[in-house]
Amino acid sequence: xxxxxxxxxxxxxxxxxxxxxxxxxxxxxxxxxxxxxxxxxxxxxxxxxxxxxxxxxxxxxxxxxxxxxxxxxxxxxxxxxxxxxxxxxxxxxxxxxxxxxxxxxxxxxxxxxxxxxxxxxxxxxxxxxxxxxxxxxxxxxxxxxxxxxxxxxxxxxxxxxxxxxxxxxxxxxxxxxxxxxxxxxxxxxxxxxxxxxxxxxxxxxxxxxxxxxxx
Numbered sequence: 001x002x003x004x005x006x007x008x009x010x011x012x013x014x015x016x017x018x019x020x021x022x023x024x025x026x027x028x029x030x031x032x033x034x035x036x037x038x039x040x041x042x043x044x045x046x047x048x049x050x051x052x053x054x055x056x057x058x059x060x061x062x063x064x065x066x067x068x069x070x071x072x073x074x075x076x077x078x079x080x081x082x083x084x085x086x087x088x089x090x091x092x093x094x095x096x097x098x099x100x101x102x103x104x105x106x107x108x109x110x111x112x113x114x115x116x117x118x119x120x121x122x123x124x125x126x127x128x129x130x131x132x133x134x135x136x137x138x139x140x141x142x143x144x145x146x147x148x149x150x151x152x153x154x155x156x157x158x159x160x161x162x163x164x165x166x167x168x169x170x171x172x173x174x175x176x177x178x179x180x181x182x183x184x185x186x187x188x189x190x191x192x193x194x195x196x197x198x199x200x201x202x203x204x205x206x207x208x209x210x211x212x213x214x215x
Contacts, residue, residue: 021041021047023072024037024041024051024056024072025051027070027072028051028054028055028056031055031070033055034055034056034057034069034070035055035056035057035070035071035072036056036057036058036059036064036065036069036070036071036072037051037056037057037058037059037071037072038058038059038060038061038062038071038072038124039058039059039060040058041072059071061124062124062126062127062130063127077100077101077102077120078096078100078101078102078105078116078119078120079119079120080095080096080097080098080100081119083118083119084096084119087115087119088110088111091110091111091115092110093108093110093111102116102120102123103138103141106134106135106138106139107138107139107141109139112131112135113126113131113132113134113135114128114131154191154194155191157189157190157191157193157194157204158189158190158191158192159189159191160189160190160191160208160211161188161189162187162188162189162190162192162193162207162211164186166182166186166210168182168183169183171206171207171210172206172210173202173203173205173206173209173210174203174206174207175200175202175203177198178196178198178199178200178203181196181197181198181199182196182199182203182207190204190207190208190211193207
C-alpha cells in the first residue's frame with residue numbers, strides 16, 4: 001500500500017504548530033488536490049476549515065488514507081526514561097536528558113520507528129511499509145528537500161522560453177563549450193538548455209541574466 005508521508009516535527013509548542021501548518025500548506029500547494037491529515041494538526045477550527053476548503057481531509061488513522069494518497073501527521077515527543085536511555089545506550093547512541101521529538105530520535109541511524117512505539121503509546125501503529133516511509137522522510141529530510149527544490153527549479157526553467165534567434169556565441173558569461181553547444185542545439189527553453197551536455201549551472205545563470213536584460 002503506497003502512501004506519501006510528511007512528518008511535521010515539533011521544536012517546542014509554537015515552533016511545532018508553525019512547522020505543521022507550513023508543511024500542510026506546502027503539501028496542498030504541491031499536490032494540487034487532496035492531502036490527508038491524521039487528526040487535527042492545530043486546535044484552531046477556523047484554520048482547519050481553511051485547509052479543508054483547499055483540499056485537506058482529516059482522518060482518524062493513517063490506514064484510512066487510500067493507496068497513493070499523501071498524509072501529513074505531527075510528530076510526537078518521547079519522554080526521557082531509564083528504559084529509553086537504556087535502549088539508546090544498547091544501540092550505541094547517546095541517551096537523552098529531556099523530552100526528545102520523535103523526528104530527532106528517528107534521525108539517528110540506530111533507531112527505527114517500531115523501536116520508539118514502546119516508549120510512547122500515542123504513536124500511531126503504522127503498517128511496516130508506511131513506517132519505513134516515515135523513517136526515510138526523516139533520516140533523509142535534507143536530501144529530499146534539496147531534490148524537491150531542484151525539481152521545482154527545473155519546472156521554473158521549463159517555463160522560461162529562449163528566443164529562437166538568440167546569439168549564443170555573443171553572450172557574455174557563457175563558456176566557449178556552452179556557447180558552441182547551445183548555438184548548435186538551439187534549446188527551446190532554459191530547462192532544455194540546462195540538460196545540454198557541457199552546459200554548467202553557471203552557464204544557465206548567465207543565460208538567465210541575458211534574458212533579464214534583453215527579453
